[in-house]
Amino acid sequence: MLRSLLxxxxxxxxxxxxxxxxxxKPRDLQYGVAQDELKRGVTLLEQVGIHTTKDELADDLLAxxxxxxxxxxxxxxxxxxxxxxxxxxxxxxxxxYPDPYAGRLIVRTQDADGAWTERYRAPGQGDxxxxxxxxxxxxxxxxxxxxxxxxxGFFYDRMCDWLGARILAAExxxxxxxxxxxxxxxxxxxxxxxxxxxxxxxxxxxxRSDVAWRLRLLGQDVPDAPTVAPPVGP
Amino acid sequence: xxxxxxxxxxxxxxxEAGTSLALVRILLGMVVLIDLLQIVRFDLAVPFFAPLEHxxxxxxxxxxxxxxxYRWFEPGPGLAWGALWVxxxxxxxxxxxxxxRVAVPLLxxxxxxLSLPVPPADRGIDMLVRNALLVLSFxxxxxxxxxxxxxxxxxxxxxxxxxxxxxxxxxxxxxxxxTAAGMNKVATLWLPPDWSALFVAMxxxxxxxxxxxxxxxxxxxxxxxxxxxVTWTWEWAALVLPLLWWWRDTPDRGGRLRxxxxxxxxxxxxxxxxxxxxxxxxxxxxxxxxxxxxxxxYPAAAHPDELARLWRRVVGRLRPAV
Numbered sequence: 001m002l003r004s005l006l007x008x009x010x011x012x013x014x015x016x017x018x019x020x021x022x023x024x025k026p027r028d029l030q031y032g033v034a035q036d037e038l039k040r041g042v043t044l045l046e047q048v049g050i051h052t053t054k055d056e057l058a059d060d061l062l063a064x065x066x067x068x069x070x071x072x073x074x075x076x077x078x079x080x081x082x083x084x085x086x087x088x089x090x091x092x093x094x095x096x097y098p099d100p101y102a103g104r105l106i107v108r109t110q111d112a113d114g115a116w117t118e119r120y121r122a123p124g125q126g127d128x129x130x131x132x133x134x135x136x137x138x139x140x141x142x143x144x145x146x147x148x149x150x151x152x153g154f155f156y157d158r159m160c161d162w163l164g165a166r167i168l169a170a171e172x173x174x175x176x177x178x179x180x181x182x183x184x185x186x187x188x189x190x191x192x193x194x195x196x197x198x199x200x201x202x203x204x205x206x207x208r209s210d211v212a213w214r215l216r217l218l219g220q221d222v223p224d225a226p227t228v229a230p231p232v233g234p
Numbered sequence: 235x236x237x238x239x240x241x242x243x244x245x246x247x248x249x250e251a252g253t254s255l256a257l258v259r260i261l262l263g264m265v266v267l268i269d270l271l272q273i274v275r276f277d278l279a280v281p282f283f284a285p286l287e288h289x290x291x292x293x294x295x296x297x298x299x300x301x302x303x304y305r306w307f308e309p310g311p312g313l314a315w316g317a318l319w320v321x322x323x324x325x326x327x328x329x330x331x332x333x334x335r336v337a338v339p340l341l342x343x344x345x346x347x348l349s350l351p352v353p354p355a356d357r358g359i360d361m362l363v364r365n366a367l368l369v370l371s372f373x374x375x376x377x378x379x380x381x382x383x384x385x386x387x388x389x390x391x392x393x394x395x396x397x398x399x400x401x402x403x404x405x406x407x408x409x410x411x412x413t414a415a416g417m418n419k420v421a422t423l424w425l426p427p428d429w430s431a432l433f434v435a436m437x438x439x440x441x442x443x444x445x446x447x448x449x450x451x452x453x454x455x456x457x458x459x460x461x462x463x464v465t466w467t468w469e470w471a472a473l474v475l476p477l478l479w480w481w482r483d484t485p486d487r488g489g490r491l492r493x494x495x496x497x498x499x500x501x502x503x504x505x506x507x508x509x510x511x512x513x514x515x516x517x518x519x520x521x522x523x524x525x526x527x528x529x530x531x532y533p534a535a536a537h538p539d540e541l542a543r544l545w546r547r548v549v550g551r552l553r554p555a556v
Binding site: 001003004007008010011014015018019020033036037040085086087088089090091092093094095096097098099100102103104105122123124132133135136137138139140141142143144145147153155158159162184186188189214217218 | 242243245246247269272273276278281282286288289291292342345346347349350352353354355356357358360361364365368399403406410411412413414415417418419420421422423424430431432433434435437438439440441442443444445451452455469520521522523524
């Protein structure tokens with residue numbers, strides 16, 4: 001009896017967590033795909049006789065998002081510590097919002113003579129070791145969401161430092177490492193809009209002095225450069 | 235009401251052979267093991283699991299709540315590598331079924347705590363893996379196809395019955411995963427008349443195996459649209475799984491639909507389409523362990539007796555050929 005009651009509770013909690021809660025936050029609207037969806041939403045509503053604008057629709061959706069958060073806090077709040085401790089939960093999208101404004105990660109290195117060499121270009125081109133590393137799912141998770149972000153994610157900068165230091169430590173000839181995204185606008189066949197050239201974003205150029213403290217941990221000293229980690233962030 | 239309550243209590247009190255759960259344990263353990271070995275291969279233990287000042291990506295020690303691993307042990311590269319290797323050992327023991335009662339919860343605890351330093355490196359599929367490990371922790375998934383069984387009972391498939399409820403929960407996890415994914419797909423790209431979601435996802439440089447620009451701009455575009463519709467429908471169709479299980483569980487009740495569904499094995503067809511879908515996405519896109527981790531739960535969708543029958547049929551067909 002006790003087991004069946006506990007299982008009932010588990011099924012209820014996980015079942016309601018999995019519901020498609022409309023958790024829209026203002027920062028979600030900064031993405032190009034969100035703006036496209038708003039535009040289509042306004043058109044659809046117009047077709048059924050509901051007149052609204054993109055801004056009004058966004059405000060309404062944000063209000064729904066805030067309400068949704070409040071309800072979830074009441075429903076799931078007591079169980080959050082258990083979910084956090086076990087790293088469990090139910091939030092599944094599986095490409096719920098495929099991004100037509102995707103980012104193409106590109107890594108280049110500069111030699112002592114100043115020449116730049118492309119080392120990685122998504123998807124899958126470049127040095128085999130670099131390709132394997134950057135396409136490993138856990139590494140990809142740090143950067144794959146940054147292409148269309150107005151501001152790169154916090155861990156993106158850390159990843160750039162780490163990757164830059166890793167390359168600089170392994171290759172003494174390399175002077176600088178450049179990591180960037182090229183914003184790709186994916187157009188469907190028949191799309192009459194003019195092609196949009198790829199636009200560089202979140203360009204990070206890492207030299208030895210930038211990551212001296214990381215290089216020191218890897219056994220390489222950089223004279224006249226700070227040797228401790230910058231005191232920031234989570 | 236009392237009848238329903240009795241049915242509910244009885245449902246979670248059932249017992250069965252342990253092979254379905256054992257298969258989930260083995261397959262899921264293998265996926266986790268291979269994934270953790272990738273971290274070794276790419277030398278990522280320190281960046282992912284050590285604090286910032288020791289070369290990690292996260293200032294884990296500066297957070298308001300420092301995870302237990304970093305409070306109980308001396309943080310640094312040694313702890314990062316040590317925790318990783320213990321997790322690898324626990325995953326190997328999970329696969330082999332060695333000390334399963336300890337290995338599975340230990341693996342869960344380590345995967346949970348190691349997910350905290352760099353949250354973006356922890357994907358949805360990691361949560362699914364931990365959900366499954368949590369259920370397996372309370373199950374007797376080591377009762378069959380394990381070294382534990384071989385040592386304690388001298389047989390790989392001993393004649394013991396284990397509680398069925400963990401298998402039911404893992405089956406429900408599949409239902410929740412697919413249905414929720416279907417429900418969340420409200421972007422217009424997933425809906426008619428657009429149906430370009432797969433096209434866009436495959437063209438995303440972070441996920442495409444190759445640059446599909448030239449390939450997909452032709453007639454194949456319409457194939458991706460058809461597959462988008464199939465994917466969306468198939469995910470929603472997971473809602474029917476509990477009904478299919480109930481029908482398979484109660485064949486004597488009769489009814490045309492029940493009889494037909496059981497005769498044509500609708501459940502197996504659903505899983506077969508799922509398998510093809512996951513293999514297809516694996517071959518065309520870079521999704522890491524996702525397809526394999528999800529498919530590792532598939533044995534939970536089948537009663538162990540059904541798996542045994544399937545096994546006997548396969549072996550029976552292979553034997554004359556041998």
